[in-house]
Amino acid sequence: MCFSASLFSARISVFLAGLVTLLSPKGNPSFLSGAQSKTVLELEDLLCSKTRIKILKLLLSAGQLNTTEIAKRVDANYEKARGHLDVLEDEGIVQKTLFGSRIRFYKLNEQSAKTQALKTLLKLWSEP
Numbered sequence: 273m274c275f276s277a278s279l280f281s282a283r284i285s286v287f288l289a290g291l292v293t294l295l296s297p298k299g300n301p302s303f304l305s306g307a308q309s310k311t312v313l314e315l316e317d318l319l320c321s322k323t324r325i326k327i328l329k330l331l332l333s334a335g336q337l338n339t340t341e342i343a344k345r346v347d348a349n350y351e352k353a354r355g356h357l358d359v360l361e362d363e364g365i366v367q368k369t370l371f372g373s374r375i376r377f378y379k380l381n382e383q384s385a386k387t388q389a390l391k392t393l394l395k396l397w398s399e400p
Contacts, residue, residue, distance in 0.1 A: 318363060323348050324356045325394075328380075331366065332394055336379035365390065 319325065326346040331337065337345070343353035357378055360366040364384045369377045381387050 314363075318359070318365075321356060323352065324360065327353070327356055327360065328365070328390060329394055331378065331380050332391060336369075336377050339376045339378070342378065 323346055327342060330342060330345055334345075339354050339357065340350060342357065343350045346353060348356075354376075357366060357368070357376075361368055361378075363386060364381055365387050366378045367381045369379075371377065380391070
């Protein structure tokens with residue numbers, strides 16, 4: 273059991289180092305530059321919310337859902353869910369499709385490198 277936990281921890285560490293490199297400007301993982309610090313803070317801000325992570329997991333498993341359904345499934349009110357979805361959309365991680373002027377459907381943005389990195393992290397994290 274300890275061996276698999278250590279192996280899992282090592283895999284996560286390697287993945288996170290790659291994720292920081294991917295999301296950093298010009299692929300430079302140096303923590304000494306101001307631009308890098310800003311990127312790391314943005315990543316921390318993105319992943320600091322349990323609701324946001326629940327939304328990412330939900331969209332990964334369900335595909336495309338409307339705001340009301342997302343809010344219901346992650347146990348959040350509509351405005352809170354929409355705020356988190358706006359953050360994810362601003363980062364290019366989710367895409368919004370409007371039906372009429374009020375109905376919003378969201379799905380993961382498969383073209384985004386950030387989305388691909390987060391999908392890998394979520395899948396790796398959920399492995400036994």
